[in-house]
Amino acid sequence: MVRVVGIDHLAIRVSDLAASKSFYSRVLGFMGFAREWEFDRVVGWNNGATMFWITQADAVGRRHKHRTGDVGYHHYAFELAARGEVDALYDFLLTEKVVIVDAPAAYPSYGEGYYAVYFLDPDGLKLEAMHFVEKDKRRARRARPTETP
The missing domain is CATH 3.10.180.10 (2,3-Dihydroxybiphenyl 1,2-Dioxygenase, domain 1)
Structure with missing residues (x-):
């Protein structure tokens, strides 16, 4: 048996990386997170216990906006x-x-x-x-x- 000790990180796909980076920088910054990673099409924040990452959705993914009620997140x-x-x-x-x-x-x-x-x-x-x-x-x-x- 294994024991989960926590959730290391959450990564979500976004339609506009620049807009989401700005949003999450402000909101996560207010909650004590610091931006720690930025590479390729990924931006990540860390508060010492949890990491939160955003990644740019691909062209096909950007055509299908999130709809509350769909399977998934x-x-x-x-x-x-x-x-x-x-x-x-x-x-x-x-x-x-x-x-x-x-x-x-x-x-x-x-x-x-x-x-x-x-x-x-x-x-x-x-x-x-x-x-x-x-x-x-x-x-x-x-x-x-x-x-x-």
């Missing part, structure tokens, strides 16, 4: 450290005139303290920034030293 969620950070990102997205799908809100059906904002990239790909109190509590429980008799 649904959305990518960035986990933020606090609920207030979701609100801060939302304010930033508004100043950047990013398309907001759902303003920050609580989603109690997802679990205790789930709070998120949903927005779109230039190709209409859905992104989420969220904070989840229940995950904080799980991490705290795992971090507690076990008692020895």
Whole structure:
């Protein structure tokens, strides 16, 4: 058996590399990512734990715009450290005139303290920034030293 320790990177294809590079540089930069790679038709950012890459779609791919509901990518969620950070990102997205799908809100059906904002990239790909109190509590429980008799 193997054990996944995390997601190393996500790579998405975009229709206009220059426009998407500008968008992601601003949004990911606000979230603490630094652009680390740029080669051929690939641009990548890293925050020390996660890498996010964009790649230029080929000519055939650019003719088929993303359509929500198709098989494939649904959305990518960035986990933020606090609920207030979701609100801060939302304010930033508004100043950047990013398309907001759902303003920050609580989603109690997802679990205790789930709070998120949903927005779109230039190709209409859905992104989420969220904070989840229940995950904080799980991490705290795992971090507690076990008692020895």
